[in-house]
Amino acid sequence: MIEQLKKIFPTLCYHQTLPSTLEDTFKWYITEESHIIGIHQSELEAKDIALLNALLRPLHHLFPQMTSEEEKWKGWIFQEEIVPHIAINYRFVYFSIPTKQIDPQAFKEALNELFERETIILWKNEDEGVIIEIQQDGIDEELSYKEIIDIFMSDIYVNIKFFVGPFTSDIKGVKQHYEHLITGANIAFKYSDHHVISYLEAIPYILMEQIDPTFKKEVQKVVLQDFQHDTEFIKMIYTFLESNLNLSVAAKKLYMHRNSLQYRIDKFHEKTGIDVREFHQALTVYLALISTE
Known part of the structure; x- marks a missing residue:
């Protein structure tokens, strides 16, 4: 479909994940594969916009400005930048939110308050993304996502799901870890209705899927x-x-x-x-x- 649209709208640009900035001169949409496409408004008439709105989900400017840390991780994961040799312990936590329950800006603000620090989030679209959690030196207690679920569901009234990846120090394998997490999350939530699932808990589901x-x-x-x-x-x-x-x-x-x-x-x-x-x-x-x- 992307190639067909490209023939009709030559200005069409395509991103596998949310870009750092979304130019206001473009209309932005999300495909069924959660990819982002933009078409310059000069190419669009009212009938074109009506058709695109029927085929694709419009992407609204609800995302917070990416921080330098988010830009860095995005570059490493999508191989836009060379992954450095550094000692770091991190994990990815996938999340999924029902459409229109909370906008990305409000969601990030709520997470920042719960974490008591700036959260690193890479958004796939308005409804799902990945939290990048860096293990802090000298801090033994890990954040309980089951507790976060309770807060979101009871206090903020958001029905959210988390898929919690394992901590790893393999920064060179960051792209592969990210892809495995997304795949594992999609499989896990297909088999289980639990709101919080760890990667280890999901291994039987992943095996049975194959x-x-x-x-x-x-x-x-x-x-x-x-x-x-x-x-x-x-x-x-x-x-x-x-x-x-x-x-x-x-x-x-x-x-x-x-x-x-x-x-x-x-x-x-x-x-x-x-x-x-x-x-x-x-x-x-x-x-x-x-x-x-």
């Missing part, structure tokens, strides 16, 4: 057997596994009596020969449940 669909169905059939289409059971056993195999915790989440949950787990064991109270068998069932997503 398995052949026919093999996934075979896993479901072999492991879950007659229970594979029992949505109530699927929810129950998934909650039990997510509760670290703790009957009391799972029963509370499910609003079930502990004995009722125990009875259903025993029934599953009796019919399939699989005991989800045993770690390795529980892991097998967990992977089978993930494959049903």
Whole structure:
């Protein structure tokens, strides 16, 4: 589509991520792939703008001015600048916000207040981006994104999701880390409805995503057997596994009596020969449940 538009609008410019500045003489849009395109207003008539608004999402000037740190990281990640040999420990945290719940400027101000320092953010579009967190020397306590979620949802009324990458000191691999984080986030939120997911927690989802669909169905059939289409059971056993195999915790989440949950787990064991109270068998069932997503 980009090439076709380029033939119609020769001034069209294209960016894979949000550029440092957006010239006011251009109309800016976001593609389905979250890429940014701009077309000079001199080439656009009212009918052109109406058509582009129907095909693409207009990009409004809601983004805060990029800081020198953000410019630096953008240059390293997208290979616009040579990555230096420096000692630094960092991690990427992907975030996603429902459209029009909060504008980028207000979101960054809220994060700055929570972090009590200037936040480094690279925006993909108005609804998603990546926080770059530098591990501070002498500070042991890591920021809890589950606490941030509570603040955003209860105080600011923003329904946000975070995918938290691991800390790394491999600055030379910054581009690859960024790409893996985005890929991992897209997969993780496809499988899980949790608002905060770490990269380590998402590894089973990432692995299952790479398995052949026919093999996934075979896993479901072999492991879950007659229970594979029992949505109530699927929810129950998934909650039990997510509760670290703790009957009391799972029963509370499910609003079930502990004995009722125990009875259903025993029934599953009796019919399939699989005991989800045993770690390795529980892991097998967990992977089978993930494959049903």
